[in-house]
Amino acid sequence: MESVKKRIRKDFQPLTIAVSLKIMTPNSPTSQVYNSENGEYEPDRGVTPLVILPEVIANCTDGSWNTPYANELLSEMKWYINGKEASTVASWNGKYSxxxxxxxxxxxxxxxxVSPGESFELHFEGVVADTRLGANIPVKTDTITLSTVDKSEDEYSLSIGDDQIIRYNPFEDALLLYDYKVANGLTTASTSARNAALNENAYERSISVSVHKGDTLLAAGYTLNLYSIGSGGVLTQLTTAKHEIIALTLTKITMDLRLIEKGDFLLVVNVGGKEKARKQFSINRVYPKFDIEPVSGVSINPGETTHYNKVMVHYNGNIVPVPAPILKMVWFTDTENLTGVQHNEGTETVITLSRTGIGNTYLDDWLDIYVEAEQKPIFKVMTDASGTEYTDKSGNVYIN
Structure with a gap:
């Protein structure tokens, strides 16, 4: 007699998807310059097209997803121009692919x-198919603005010395690693060592700002305001009172990218109380694929009561020397008698074997040890229950 059939499925964890816009053509950026004297554009997109990639990165905490760069899985792809599907915008017909x-x-x-006076906001929408769960996951990017400056004697223009879409990847941040080592007594604080860690991947990001009047680079005679762009295009002015903004001068912005998950920002130049130029840029926190495993697979002696282990993390083909400031890592064990037993959080563990359920016979004398890891979210300013910020003796806020 055959029993009733019971179907048992694998329990997959849902995908974590990050999508951001990436300029693939450094010689053809989102802003152009139009020379009214000769009627030419720089760059001329008829000769040097602009290419924008909606980069889709997908990960899963259980390791069951093998396509971290998931663009090839996109379907139902649509680009929008000023809120309208690109195929319906007549002036763009035949001008894109x-x-x-x-x-x-x-x-x-x-x-x-893009003609002077025109401005186009573009964004992408699509679907990623998760065949493990039989689900279609919608993805949508932030907007990116295409504009043109008319190069004339009295025209003001504004540019930044960075990508229009700035991507922050904690795995590549040497300054984050330096701070963690100093805070945990792993190294001695040093001005030279900190300066060496201040590169293009550091969370302390300095963005140079250039304001021109015609061909003349200005250093005074204007004000520079920075805004965050909220839902519905609502602008909120930012100053150094916001901890994301470390410094703001006429020629440079310094921002703390640890505190930003995803944001759109607008720089505005004012002269005599009137707006003369503006520039939009975005900041996205990146969640790349990584691999993690326990280092030790040494057998357990019958008389042992504890087991020590530590993690090894690989990113981009290299070992991450200190993963603690980047990843949340929680240790677990499975045995014949108990599964999913949670232990401590951290890069190392000392497990009390009696908690694991490991036995003394051939059938149950084994133990599987593993780590569930995920990238830590954005940092936050530490406060008490009433919202008062914690500071050190010099008045600097604590950020964790």
């Missing part, structure tokens, strides 16, 4: 020049 193949699937190639 969307890649449908491989790792650049979804990328838009733009051959259209």
């Amino acid at each position: 969307i890649d449908t193949v491989g790792s650049t699937r979804g990328a838009i190639t733009i051959n259209r020049n």
Whole structure:
């Protein structure tokens, strides 16, 4: 007699998806300059097209997802221009194409020049198919602005010495590592060592600002305001009173990227109380794929009461020397008698074997040890229950 059939499925964890816009053509950025004397654009997108990739990164905490760069899985791909689907905007007809193949699937190639006075906000929407769960996951990017400056004698222009879409990856941040080592007594504080860690990957990001009047670079005679762009395009002015803004001068912004998950910002130049130029940029925190495993697989002696182990983390083909400031890591064990037993959080563990359920016979004398890890979220300013910020003796706020 055959019993009733019972179907048992694998229990997959849901995907974590991050999507951001990436300029693939450094010689053809989102802003152009128009020379009214000769009627030419720089760059001319008819010659040097602009290519924007909606980069989709997908990860899963249980390790069951093997396609971290997921563009090739995109479907239902649509680009929008000022809120309208691109195919319905007559002035763009024949001026763009969307890649449908491989790792650049979804990328838009733009051959259209933007006339002075025009401004276009673009964003991408699509779907990623998760075949493990039989689910279609919608993805949507932030907007990116295309604009053109008219190069004339009295025209003001504003540019930044950085990408229009700034990506922060904690795995590549040497300053984050330096801070952690100093705070935990792993190294001695040193001005030279900290300065060496201040590079293009550091959370302390300095963005140079250039303001021109015609061909003349200005250093005074204007004000520079920074705004965050909220839902519905609502602008909120930012100053150094916000901890994300470390410094703001006429020629440079310094921002703390640890405190920013995803944000759109607007720089505005004012002269005599009137707006003369503006520049939008975005900041996105990146969640790349990494691999993690316990280091030790040494057998347990019958008389032992504890087991020591530590993690090894790989990112981009290299061992991450100190993963603690980047990842939340929780230790677990499975045995024949008990599964999913949670132990401590951290890069190392000392497990009390009696808690694991490990036995003394051939059938139950084994133990599986593993770590569940995820990238830590954005840092926050530490406060008490009433919202008062904790500071050190010099008045600097604690950020964790």
